[in-house]
Amino acid sequence: MVTHAVVAHDAWLSARKKHLAKEKEFTHLRDQLSRERRQLPWERVDKDYRFEGESGTLSLRDMFAGRGQLVVYHAMFNPDTAGPRTTWTTDAACFSCSWWMDNFNGIAVHLNHRDISMVAVSLAPYAKIAAYRKRMGWTFPWFSSAGSDFNFDYHVSFAPDQLASGKVEYNYRSVPMTISETPGISVFVEDADSIYHTYSTYARGLDMLNVAYHYMDLVPKGRDEGDDHQHGWLRRHDEYAD
16 A cells, blocks of 8 residues: 555546546446336246245235335355355354345335335244344344245255256356355335336345445455455454454
């Protein structure tokens, strides 16, 4: 950092204004992309998915909680397949997914007032989810999809035979995969008597939904993760040394 260019204020201001023009261009392109995303076609959800939560067994419709829109964070937490290649354990969800969930824990009340319910869904049994949720101090709803096709249908969990084949469908293409779960976000809307799947995003498509990353992008060191986007520094929020 000490070798970085240091200039007088006028030169700093000139460089900042030049970069501001690019930022404004990006903002307008992002607005356009958001409009186009909202205009994407929908697909009807015909399968009767079942989940376990604090109040027992629920349907996908129940997770809307009376609102018209539902955002599901697919959290990586399946104790049955935890192992050396995974980022979760028998008692804790993926540390990276935990960071993402830290990011949206406090905003659910605001989303609720915009006709949006925000929930997390994992394959772990609900008792495991409830214990970890309590440990983390989270208040958003989190449901178990154990015994359901939900995670597999939305391409965030992979069966042994899929992994054995060498490739799975993830992020809208066929890719090599060595772990049984990956992160994602799916969006649904309820209209009259039907539920529709409107959008899903995976991999780096999740970046824009992590506010901590955006703050890191403002500072001189940036994300400090390298081109492979590996975050070896990351811990669950109660596991940092200080």
